[in-house]
Amino acid sequence: MTKRCPASPGPIEPSESIARGIYSPDVFDRDTGKVTPAAVKMDELLSIGGVTFDCGNSSGVSVFRLDHSGGREQASATVKEIVNRPRRDGAPRQAIGYAQLIAHEIINIEHGPLDLLDDGSAELSCHAVVRAPNGRTKASMREARDKLVKMMNDNLVLFPKEPAEDDSNQE
Amino acid sequence: MMFLQLDTHPRRKAIPHVTSSSDQLVSVIDNLVDAGDVHELEEDMPVFSESLGNVAKFFGESLPTKNGAFIKNATFMKNATFTAGALSFLSSNFLPNLNLPAPTYGTFNASENWSWVDLQPDDGAACYAQRRDALSSRIERFCELPANWDGDGGVAPSLAAGEAATEFLSSLHEDELPEECHAVGDGEIVFQWRRKASFIEVAFDGPTISWYARLGDQEAVHSTDVFSTDSPIDNRLREAIRHIS
Numbered sequence: 001m002t003k004r005c006p007a008s009p010g011p012i013e014p015s016e017s018i019a020r021g022i023y024s025p026d027v028f029d030r031d032t033g034k035v036t037p038a039a040v041k042m043d044e045l046l047s048i049g050g051v052t053f054d055c056g057n058s059s060g061v062s063v064f065r066l067d068h069s070g071g072r073e074q075a076s077a078t079v080k081e082i083v084n085r086p087r088r089d090g091a092p093r094q095a096i097g098y099a100q101l102i103a104h105e106i107i108n109i110e111h112g113p114l115d116l117l118d119d120g121s122a123e124l125s126c127h128a129v130v131r132a133p134n135g136r137t138k139a140s141m142r143e144a145r146d147k148l149v150k151m152m153n154d155n156l157v158l159f160p161k162e163p164a165e166d167d168s169n170q171e
Numbered sequence: 172m173m174f175l176q177l178d179t180h181p182r183r184k185a186i187p188h189v190t191s192s193s194d195q196l197v198s199v200i201d202n203l204v205d206a207g208d209v210h211e212l213e214e215d216m217p218v219f220s221e222s223l224g225n226v227a228k229f230f231g232e233s234l235p236t237k238n239g240a241f242i243k244n245a246t247f248m249k250n251a252t253f254t255a256g257a258l259s260f261l262s263s264n265f266l267p268n269l270n271l272p273a274p275t276y277g278t279f280n281a282s283e284n285w286s287w288v289d290l291q292p293d294d295g296a297a298c299y300a301q302r303r304d305a306l307s308s309r310i311e312r313f314c315e316l317p318a319n320w321d322g323d324g325g326v327a328p329s330l331a332a333g334e335a336a337t338e339f340l341s342s343l344h345e346d347e348l349p350e351e352c353h354a355v356g357d358g359e360i361v362f363q364w365r366r367k368a369s370f371i372e373v374a375f376d377g378p379t380i381s382w383y384a385r386l387g388d389q390e391a392v393h394s395t396d397v398f399s400t401d402s403p404i405d406n407r408l409r410e411a412i413r414h415i416s
Binding site for chain 2: 023026027036037038040041042043044048082083085087088093111137138139140142143146
């Protein structure tokens, strides 16, 4: 198998670690401590707007390949970029971490399967996308999405807490 | 001796129908039964004995003392009843590791001698009405979300989706209400039900209803339809929700 995008580090291996950034409150409910279904939009999973193969911006659910140089940094930077976007209510978002999954477990998700495609670009070489195979409907993929969200819940890697600003002033 | 009686829910057994997330609770209750600490007075009315202490331990590292109102915003009074709502509140706020869905199941009554925790008086109808109102309010808030509400291109549900979702809720029996309700960023309002090996998801995108139901080992069924008050809900979905409730 060959890689799909020139900037990708290579084809995705079944044992590779794959990350989906998680942040609150929109895709992570701090009250329940759970990733919500909003972490996997059905429109993205099903490529409702049309299946595209534009490296770095292909249709699908965005994930990152952690086992290659820059993967963790790209995953962290992406979620933190989202976190910094303003919310109308002013309440801050918080970067929680990322769900760290295994490529073959995504592909072989129960009630799936799913496709996992390398989607590297010059800026995000470790980008990849998860999407449903052609011909699947939203209705038919709902439990696969639920299983994927559960897998994310079960495999959260939390970002280290930022030190408090005034810690250095404490005696 | 102090007792906690677990009354029969009118349409379910007193012990919660298990979901994948409440297996642990049921396992503990089963262990209490095996240990002789839970005695069945009659069918579907198990009674916890002074092993209430054990139940308390199970329920809480968060339970500080026997006299403590350990449930935030919910006080318990003896000889009163708290419903599934209160238990779900307990579970969702103090037992995150158990991942119990809300609402949970059954009704707890305290005996006269049960004094170490207080129960908030409530009744099933009020609880379910609150639950329905809470869901409706949540739907209203979803429809008011701004563009890009999630920072990642999130689309707010349309008013049509909100109306359809609310109408759908009103068609459900009180104990058929979904456990979870989400806006998921692609314009859908999503309801979910889970039991041990069963899963149902119903989503509204505008007037379109897209649903999936799998009960145990049975083959999943799913469909996409136009939802209207004039058209009955697909009987397969109706039966699945009734079965899982």
